[in-house]
Amino acid sequence: MTARLQSHQYGKAETRVVRIVRDTARHEIRDLNVTSALRGTFEDAYLTGDQSAVLPTDTQKNMVFAYAKQHGVESPERFGILLAEHFVDDIAPVTGARVDVQEYTWVRAVVDGAEHDHTWLRSGQEVRTASVTVDQGTTTVIAGLKDLTVLKSTGSEFTGFLKDEYTTLQETDDRVLATSLIAQWRYAGTDVDFDATYATVRETLISTFATLHSLALQQTLWHMGAQVIERVPEVVEIRFAAPNKHHFLSDLSPFGLENPGEVFWAADRPYGLIEAVIVREGAAPVDAAWTRSVGAP
Numbered sequence: 001m002t003a004r005l006q007s008h009q010y011g012k013a014e015t016r017v018v019r020i021v022r023d024t025a026r027h028e029i030r031d032l033n034v035t036s037a038l039r040g041t042f043e044d045a046y047l048t049g050d051q052s053a054v055l056p057t058d059t060q061k062n063m064v065f066a067y068a069k070q071h072g073v074e075s076p077e078r079f080g081i082l083l084a085e086h087f088v089d090d091i092a093p094v095t096g097a098r099v100d101v102q103e104y105t106w107v108r109a110v111v112d113g114a115e116h117d118h119t120w121l122r123s124g125q126e127v128r129t130a131s132v133t134v135d136q137g138t139t140t141v142i143a144g145l146k147d148l149t150v151l152k153s154t155g156s157e158f159t160g161f162l163k164d165e166y167t168t169l170q171e172t173d174d175r176v177l178a179t180s181l182i183a184q185w186r187y188a189g190t191d192v193d194f195d196a197t198y199a200t201v202r203e204t205l206i207s208t209f210a211t212l213h214s215l216a217l218q219q220t221l222w223h224m225g226a227q228v229i230e231r232v233p234e235v236v237e238i239r240f241a242a243p244n245k246h247h248f249l250s251d252l253s254p255f256g257l258e259n260p261g262e263v264f265w266a267a268d269r270p271y272g273l274i275e276a277v278i279v280r281e282g283a284a285p286v287d288a289a290w291t292r293s294v295g296a297p
Contacts, residue, residue: 005046009098011037012057012064019068026117030073031104034080036060038087039096039135053093060087075194076101077141080132088134096135096288103128125149128198129184133289140289143198144184150206151178151245154261156214176247176264177214179274181205185228185238186289192234201235204228217244217274225278236283244272 013035021028038060044050063083073079080099087097104127106120129144156177161169185201208224225238247264 005043008042008046009037009039010042010045010054010057011035011098012060015061015064017064017068019073021072029106029120030076031106032068032073032076032079033102033104034064034083035100036064036083036087037098037100038091038094039098040094042093055087055091055094075198076103076128076130077132077143077192077194080130081139081141081190084132084134085139096133098131098133098289098292100292101130101132103130130194131184131289131292133286133291135288138286139190140286141187141190141192141194142184142289143187143194143201144182145198145202146182148181148183148202148205149178149245150181150209151176151247152210152214155210155212158216174261177217177220178245178247179217179242180245182241183224183238185232185235186286187234188236188283189234197232197234200232201228204231217242217272218276221274221276222278225276229278229280236280237277238279239277240275242274244274246271 015034015036017032017034019030019032038055040053042053044052045054063086067079067082067086071079071082080101084097084099087094087099105123107123108115109119109121110116111119125147126149127146129146131142131144133140133142153176154174156175157173158175159171159173161171183201183205187197204227205224208227209220212220212223214220221240221242225240228235228238246267248267249259249261250263250265252259252263
């Protein structure tokens, strides 16, 4: 026999739960997409089909809805902590758990100049994310965001790059810089005001992107991450994936028109993909917290 079971986990992917607080006339809403993955002594389920240690994925789904009712949704991070710690503490065969939470943002509708008490509008494409891993007695929280699309129309250049016989890109000292940002940051612990800290990190990323004169998207990511580490002591690591949303100057000379940086064509693909990991000096790695399912959303 030359094959062996190297590793495994199983869970319920993308349980959509909307929690509305109706205690007063002014309602509140949290809209989540929850994925759970359990790690433990489940070898027999794979090797012999014995399901005696397996908590059904349908049960994991039901738990999401029950916990939303019983505990509410203080934040996606706190909700993930409650679920992940329950799986490990209360389900005997489970030795580790990861819960990934995506939150979709709603903003209140404005009617006659005032916010409406129970009507909202979906806010753009940006998605807030949280990943909670309980492993070997430690709870690790990774917060984040994805699909935050930002663009600056100046304050960016790209010059002095390596050239060879295949290089056609022209240097520029004034270009459009745009990206659809994915950022994830790891907290040192769980005693965190997650909503407030998320807002601070997000504002830091946007303000640094806007105000830094960019020599390259790589440099911009470094400064964004370094500013988060400096401003938010709870954060010990931040990771970025940033597709470079290229905007190329349109050649209007065939039409007898000048184009001094005013008309561009936006290329959706191919695109440069810039990635970086920035850590606080002395922070210990937590590899298990970054391990995701091959099929995770």
